[in-house]
Amino acid sequence: MRQGLTSRLSKLLLITLLLGSSLPLQAVESNTLDSAESASYLAGLKALYLTSDERKALLSHSNALLETHALKAAYQVGQANPQDLNYRLSVGAPGELRIREERRGASGNIAVRNRSLSVFGMDPYLQYQCPPQGIVCVFASPAGGEPWLTILRDPEGAEALAKALSFLFRNLQKG
Template sequence: MHKVLNFPTLAVLIYLLGTGLPAFGLNLPVSAETDRLLLAAEESLKSNNHRDAREFLSKAQALSSDLPKQFYFLYGTVLFHLDEHDAASTNLVKFIENAERGSTQYNEALGFITAIQKRGGGRENKPATKRNPETSLQPTSILDSSEKQYVKGITQLYLAESESKALLKHINDMLSSYALKPAAKIIKQGQRPLVRYRLSHDGAGNILTSSQKITPYNKTNTRSTVSTSKLNVFGVDPFVTYRCSTGTNSCWLRSPTTGSQWLEISQNEEAAAEIARASTALIKLLQKEAR
């Protein structure tokens, strides 16, 4: 049973998490869920909602490493409209390599690449200057109006002195409330350790992740080790994705820098979505503060 949330967290979940979330608990096969997310992204594109489309595609990317060619067309189109021309070109070229020559989407993809070249974008038109990862920022590191309202609401609820501190408190409350629980009351030899997470930032563009690994030996004795890792926000795609698994009975949030597993909580897709949303907003804020 999950720990009861304190008032600010509960209020945030009611008012900020309660709308706009996908249907959960359907247990669709990975391939079907990927197709569902691509369809949702396509619908968002039709309504010119490019940021929602990107979020659907990011979730599809987190689900599967074997993505259909349609993914690359949609992702390239979204990135084109978000003015991320290098990444758009990469995805569109990957689509074109596998698309039917002369098809409607094939021609559309070629049109996007031509438009990118005319705007001076794309890898082949850029001067060979070195990028400094310490100062480079993604164009997506801008809070849109809905994200600004979201951050404002969290800051007011937590009565924090800054937006980044409010987001950190919210994320850490969620990580604590949905921390992994022992799989069984009886301790078995070789039982995998539980890990507790806590985030902070150092004021220099780094998110620090403190991981406390708790290894049970018997009913009363455990071994605890703490490690800290650093995630630099400069130049990274701020969108944090997640994946939940019934096999592990947990949800993993993926590192925005490597795509590898970053934070693990008990299986609760709504909670994972909220932590991902708050983490994305936090990264964008830290990127903005470092400008």
């Protein structure tokens, strides 16, 4: 009886060791996959925007997405004060992202606001919300959580923009 119990315990220990050793291998494989996926994403953007500079490709893609998903007054039927809302990103000093926000009211008046965002020490993963009852998706500022960007409600577009901005932030954090 003791021999049967010892045999079962040793088999259980062996199975535990084998399962435990396979988990780190799976984690390493998935990290490699993520790295290959990132490289593929960046290579695709560089080919799309005909540049060898990763930062220029990310900036061009982010601006194209912001333009495509811009909130226009035409989408704001029934709103009290419909406005066109456009954004343009540029790079300033090392680690600095400049944001140009342009609001055009129904009367044609334009209000421009320029902001800078230092990306050093910031979490590059952006938070956004696209409430089903609204017409907009709102990105929270990585620095403080207040609303930072507002685009037309399109969850897939917001996801693509968040991905591009996340890659751009990581690129800018390199200096």
